[in-house]
Amino acid sequence: MRIFVALDIDDEIRERIARLIAEMRALAPDVRWVAPESLHVTLKFIGEKPDLVVTQVQERLASISGPSFDLSFRGCGFFPNTKSARVFWVGIESEPRLAKLASQVEDALVGIGIPKEARAFSPHLTLARAGSGAPGRRKDDKSNKLFAKLQQKLIEMPAPEFGTMSAHEFFLYRSQLSSQGSRYTKIARFAMRSSEGQV
Secondary structure, three states, rough: OOOEEEOOHHHHHHHHHHHHHHEEEEEEEEOOOOHHHHEEEEEEEEEOOOHHHHHHHHHHHHHHHHHOEEEEEEEEEEEOOOOOEEEEEEEEOOOOHHHHHHHHHHHHHHOOOOOOOOOOOOOOOEEEEEEOOOOOOOOOOOOOHHHHHHHHHHHHOOOOEEEEEEEEEEEEEEEEEOOOOOOOEEEEEEEEEEEOOOO
């Protein structure tokens, strides 16, 4: 089973981002756009694991305790950079609790043989991808023109604001690949405690 850990996003924020995707899609028709209903904030990609390990992952994630927190979605950018753009994303701003939660997930899973990420946690929502492969991994990347019209449009408009939400829970998701793209299903929910009264 192919799995990952993520936050879901509020419907109002999802709808605002969906409107941006609808507006921008024609400017970059040859990239793979993410379906708005699939948007999520990835905390940890785990990958393909047998059912026994999935059960262990759920047990470890259930041990995580932390307060809820706010996160805001604003601005857009490209990985690995504007010239060699392979991924178009929406930015996320949050207090340190978001990064701490990602770190807690990493720490909880390393004990069952799931290695920590080599790269620093960089919260974002992926909206579109050019071709296959991970951003920043290709040594032969050259100037990518697929996003050129989209980039020009973004220069001409103010940085988009999509709203702020409170994160009270996170999820273990299953990812199923198909010819229509990836389909994500929540298979376990993990609640965070109210931040009221927490320092």
